[in-house]
Amino acid sequence: MLPAVAACLRLFPVYRRRWRVFVTVISLALLIIFLISGHLEEHLSWALPIFYSAPSHLSSSPILNVPVPPFLLSPVKACLSPPLLLILVSSAPSHRDRRDAIRQTWGSLSSSTEFASLTLFVLGVPKSPVERAALVHEAVTHRDIIQANFTDSYQNLTLKTLTGLSWALEKCQEAQYLLKTDDDVFVNTPSLSKFLREHNGLMYLGRVHWHVSPDRDPESRHYTSYELYAGDHFPPYCSGTGYVLSQAAARHLLQEAGSGPWPTVEDVYVGILARAAGIAPRHIAKIAGSIIVPHNSCCYRTMFTSHRITPRRMQEAWYMLKEADNHWCPPLTLLYCKLMGQGVENGDVYEPLLENR
Numbered sequence: 001m002l003p004a005v006a007a008c009l010r011l012f013p014v015y016r017r018r019w020r021v022f023v024t025v026i027s028l029a030l031l032i033i034f035l036i037s038g039h040l041e042e043h044l045s046w047a048l049p050i051f052y053s054a055p056s057h058l059s060s061s062p063i064l065n066v067p068v069p070p071f072l073l074s075p076v077k078a079c080l081s082p083p084l085l086l087i088l089v090s091s092a093p094s095h096r097d098r099r100d101a102i103r104q105t106w107g108s109l110s111s112s113t114e115f116a117s118l119t120l121f122v123l124g125v126p127k128s129p130v131e132r133a134a135l136v137h138e139a140v141t142h143r144d145i146i147q148a149n150f151t152d153s154y155q156n157l158t159l160k161t162l163t164g165l166s167w168a169l170e171k172c173q174e175a176q177y178l179l180k181t182d183d184d185v186f187v188n189t190p191s192l193s194k195f196l197r198e199h200n201g202l203m204y205l206g207r208v209h210w211h212v213s214p215d216r217d218p219e220s221r222h223y224t225s226y227e228l229y230a231g232d233h234f235p236p237y238c239s240g241t242g243y244v245l246s247q248a249a250a251r252h253l254l255q256e257a258g259s260g261p262w263p264t265v266e267d268v269y270v271g272i273l274a275r276a277a278g279i280a281p282r283h284i285a286k287i288a289g290s291i292i293v294p295h296n297s298c299c300y301r302t303m304f305t306s307h308r309i310t311p312r313r314m315q316e317a318w319y320m321l322k323e324a325d326n327h328w329c330p331p332l333t334l335l336y337c338k339l340m341g342q343g344v345e346n347g348d349v350y351e352p353l354l355e356n357r
């Protein structure tokens with residue numbers, strides 16, 4: 001077939017030129033699709049382990065050496081029937097409405113369902129006594145709050161992540177995967193669980209930031225001093241809006257955690273720990289990271305996470321997801337969602353956690 005085409009083209013030089021233009025245009029289009037949809041980064045990230053040392057050995061001791069303050073609230077019973085996926089949502093005390101929206105939507109699936117996910121919220125200690133009492137009351141009602149004894153503040157977000165992860169490693173060891181996310185993120189729990197069920201091994205999965213330089217402006221909220229991190233740029237890390245760690249990968253990472261102080265940007269710190277532990281991040285296009293995807297059923301169905309979702313939109317998104325069970329989405333949906341999604345500057349990612357403070 002191909003030799004025949006080549007022979008014909010040789011006979012007609014005009015077509016040969018057009019053919020070349022055609023092939024170039026198609027290749028460029030494919031490259032752009034791959035680039036925007038994030039598939040190119042997915043493929044690139046497969047090569048990352050080459051630059052990482054082999055994973056360190058796990059210590060045989062079941063006791064973690066992470067200096068996390070003692071747990072004040074610990075919903076151990078929630079893990080009696082261990083989920084495939086334990087979701088740790090970093091939340092702020094004043095975000096009761098967001099927690100309730102998650103409880104009523106994607107967080108409502110339990111370990112016993114086919115999708116086997118369990119959603120817990122991670123908090124520190126609120127500054128106001130009224131909020132402190134309200135949080136205890138909320139925890140008694142819902143039994144889904146992990147709290148450790150540190151001041152709940154933006155600067156302590158890294159401690160919040162370490163608290164969630166070490167709780168999972170100590171109290172929910174049977175959970176195969178952990179997802180760290182925030183309370184303004186819509187998680188397509190059914191699809192994500194289905195995806196994870198088909199995978200195994202050491203996993204650190206999310207939207208990879210490849211080449212971010214430390215912010216050296218002491219006035220900035222993301223200031224990183226040379227003492228905390230001396231390098232010119234951070235190792236690749238997964239966006240904190242949603243990343244998956246397998247239980248074993250989380251254990252490798254926490255083994256590397258020092259006694260602090262830590263960089264205040266939690267996802268950066270997790271990337272640094274992963275680098276030290278020899279676990280390379282893997283990019284997945286379906287995790288939106290800081291991109292805001294269009295508010296429509298196909299995007300919520302295609303993506304594993306969507307960022308900056310208000311409680312009301314959370315309800316609408318969940319409704320769309322459930323209603324759209326058999327509804328068809330075009331093959332290029334991912335591209336459309338990424339293209340229409342507004343990229344948000346790195347620095348804004350945590351803004352929602354600061355509101356109402």
Ligand SMILES: *[C@@H]1O[C@H](CO)[C@@H](O)[C@H](O)[C@H]1NC(C)=O
Nearest residue numbers: 069070071072148149150151
């Ligand atoms: C929590 O920490 C405070 C000081 O930071 C301390 O006074 C208090 O006793 C601690 N509570 C528990 C239960 O560990």
Ligand SMILES: *[C@@H]1O[C@H](CO)[C@@H](O)[C@H](O)[C@H]1NC(C)=O
Nearest residue numbers: 149150151152153155156159
């Ligand atoms: C973080 O938590 C620790 C422990 O409670 C506290 O001493 C510290 O002040 C907190 N940091 C901020 C910035 O709130």
